Amino acid sequence: MTTHAATGTPMRIGLVGAGPWARLTHAPALAAHPGVRLGGVWGRRPEAARALATAHGADAYSGDAGFDALLAASDAVAFAVPPDVQAPLAARAAAAGRHLLLDKPVATTVAGAREVAGAAERAGVASVVFCTLRFAPGTAGWIGEQAATGGWFTARALWMGALFADGEGNEFGASPWRREKGGLWDVGPHALSVLIPVLGDVTEVVAAKGPADATHLLLRHTSGASSTVTLALDAPQGAVGTEVEFRGEGGVATLPAGGGDALGAFRVAVDALSEAARTGVAHPCDVRFGLRLTEILAQAEAEAEVRTRA
Structure with missing residues (x-):
């Protein structure tokens, strides 16, 4: 059983967010985790927070005072809200001494991500x-x-x-921030989170826009290797897919299919946070890595916009 570092008791994790991602992944994973007690659910919509909290036997919170109350009832906070809502709330949670289980991207501005990373470090x-x-x-x-x-x-x-195709019925397609920021910011972190551990940090970025919200990246890495990335949320149905392929001295390696079990992955992330809190050893995918992802994506966004205007 995973226990809270200071007390030897289950870690109390409060959930910030009551939308589809929180309902489908975060809340059920936290409620079922043997080493966790769901500290409560905070939502921008009180009725959604109440419904999700009730479903998992937790307390519901909303509003500014409610967020402070959630922090008081928690050792750590998990976030399932849009990135630029997440960033200031996460900085506030860190300042209150709460461990952070963040969603990607941490923020869509470098300043926002730096605020969270700085608060966590302090x-x-x-x-x-x-x-x-x-x-x-x-x-x-x-x-x-x-x-x-x-x-x-x-x-x-x-x-x-x-995501936005007619008739899909995908709840995430109604997300305003995904419609505004597109595949670069929603699925770009996924691509970078696979490429960077293998090829090293990104040292050069070239970016260009494609049709709809598609963005194409050409990256150089510290290892000397290059990579290309294609990202989109608004592709035709027949074009949908996820692929990662590495080519080198050892041949070709392809990302295994069926590796995106969100519930199972989130449980592992909870364990990783608890271990980092217990040992004081930073996880490789911590807020500093999240800041780096935001820096790269912001650079790519700026590059693509310049090329579009040219």
């Missing part, structure tokens, strides 16, 4: 950014294997969804 709290493939049992080990193999010459990653 408070000395543990943090984990939930990039699904870094924690999903079907893919986390594979990423580690490719990093250990080395000798990669190049890689390509493709994340394409049809």
Whole structure:
């Protein structure tokens, strides 16, 4: 059983958010985790917070005073809200000494992500950014294997969804921030979270826009390898898919299919946060990594906009 570092009791984790992602993944994973007690649910919509909290036998909170009450009832806070709502609330939680289980991206501005990272560093709290493939049992080990193999010459990653297609009935398609920021910011963190551990940090970025919300990236990494990335949420139905491929001295390695079990991955992320809080050893996918993802994506966004205007 995972226990809270200071008390030896289950870690109390409060949930910020009551939308589809919180309802489908965060709340059920936290409520069922043997080493966790769901400290409560805070939502911007009181009725949604009440419904989700009631479903899992927890207290509901809303409003500014409610957020403070959730912090008082929690050792850590998990976030399932839009990134630029998440950032100031996460900085506030860190300042109150609460560990952070963040969603990706941490923020869509570098300033916002730096605020969270700075608050976490000053408070000395543990943090984990939930990039699904870094924690999903079907893919986390594979990423580690490719990093250990080395000798990669190049890689390509493709994340394409049809989130906004008519008739899809996808709840995430109603997300205003996803419509505004597109695939670059929603699925870009997934691609980078696989590429960077294997090829190293990004040193150069070239970006260009494609049709609809598609964005194409050409990246150079500290290992000397290059990678190409194609990202979209508004692709045609027939174009949907996720692919990652590394090519190098050892041949070709392809991301295993079926590695995106969000519930299982989130449980692993909870364990990672608890371990980081217990040991004081930062997790590789912590808020500093989340800040780096935001820096790269912001640079790509700016590059693509310049090319569009040219």
